[in-house]
Amino acid sequence: MSLLTEKALAASLKKLLEKKTLNKITVRDITDDCGVNRQTFYYHFHDVYDLVEWIFTQDAQKYMADGITDKNWNDVISELMDGLLEEKSFVMNAYYSLNRRQLEEFLRKLARPAVSDIVRRVADALEVSGDDLEFVIDVANAALIGIVTEWIAGGMKEEYKDSLDRLFLSLDAMVSISLASMRDGKD
Numbered sequence: 737m738s739l740l741t742e743k744a745l746a747a748s749l750k751k752l753l754e755k756k757t758l759n760k761i762t763v764r765d766i767t768d769d770c771g772v773n774r775q776t777f778y779y780h781f782h783d784v785y786d787l788v789e790w791i792f793t794q795d796a797q798k799y800m801a802d803g804i805t806d807k808n809w810n811d812v813i814s815e816l817m818d819g820l821l822e823e824k825s826f827v828m829n830a831y832y833s834l835n836r837r838q839l840e841e842f843l844r845k846l847a848r849p850a851v852s853d854i855v856r857r858v859a860d861a862l863e864v865s866g867d868d869l870e871f872v873i874d875v876a877n878a879a880l881i882g883i884v885t886e887w888i889a890g891g892m893k894e895e896y897k898d899s900l901d902r903l904f905l906s907l908d909a910m911v912s913i914s915l916a917s918m919r920d921g922k923d
Contacts, residue, residue, distance in 0.1 A: 738780070741772065741776060741780060742780050742781075742790065744770050744771075744772070745766055745767075745770055745772070745777060745780065745781070745787060746787065746790065746791045746794070747770075748766045748767075748769040748770040749761065749766050749784070749787055749788070749791070750791070750823075750825075750826050751769060752765055752766065752769060753825055753826050753829045754825055757829050757832060757833060758784065758788065758829045758830055758832070758833035758834075759833045761784060762784070763777050763778075763783070763784060766784070766787070785834070788830050788834075789842060791826070792830075792842060792846060793846065795819060795823065810900070810904050812850050812854065813880070813900065813903070813904070814900065816847075816850075816884075817884070817887070817896060817900075820884075820888070820892065821892060821894065824892050827888060827892065828888070828891075828892065831888050831889070836885065836889075839885060839888070840881055840882075840885055843881045843884060843885065844877060844878075844881050847877055847880055847881060847884075848873070848877050851873055851876050851877040851880060852873050852877075854876075854911075855869070855872055855873045855876055855911050855915075856869070856873075858911050858912060858915060859872075859915050862915050862916065862919045863919055864915050864918050864919050865918070868915070868918040868919075869915070871918075872911060872914045872915055872918070875910070875914065876907055876910065876911055879906070879907065879910065880903075880907070883903055
């Protein structure tokens with residue numbers, strides 16, 4: 737029952753975002769639209785922004801549900817950006833209501849598991865220290881989040897696929913060269 741309530745609250749918020757910006761939506765607006773009382777909302781979420789984070793997390797889990805062990809940058813990022821495009825009004829409203837640092841931190845937490853899996857697959861054949869591996873994961877994640885954040889800030893244009901190949905080549909090269917350099921630097 738709890739997940740159904742959370743999904744209903746999320747659907748109400750998304751519906752309201754088609755008419756108002758996030759900072760203009762109250763808990764009362766959501767509960768009235770959803771047909772539940774305010775206490776029910778607060779049983780599940782601290783505030784509207786907590787609900788926004790829950791929605792992003794749930795959406796991200798859809799893309800990570802099967803794991804990414806057999807996927808590459810291209811698959812993961814394309815699926816992520818397609819998913820964000822499907823929720824464009826929600827994402828844009830969240831972007832304009834959150835400060836850039838909040839959005840980047842949130843995206844960083846969501847993307848890191850996928851980035852970590854991909855970088856670790858590249859590192860499997862190399863002997864790289866745990867600290868070096870974590871550093872490369874952080875750098876790759878920061879690069880990805882920077883690109884995605886800029887894309888969102890630019891209005892989430894659908895032509896993003898034209899420039900993704902450069903991003904994939906850059907990430908592949910950066911990760912491979914960084915890991916190899918760190919391994920070679922330890923000898």
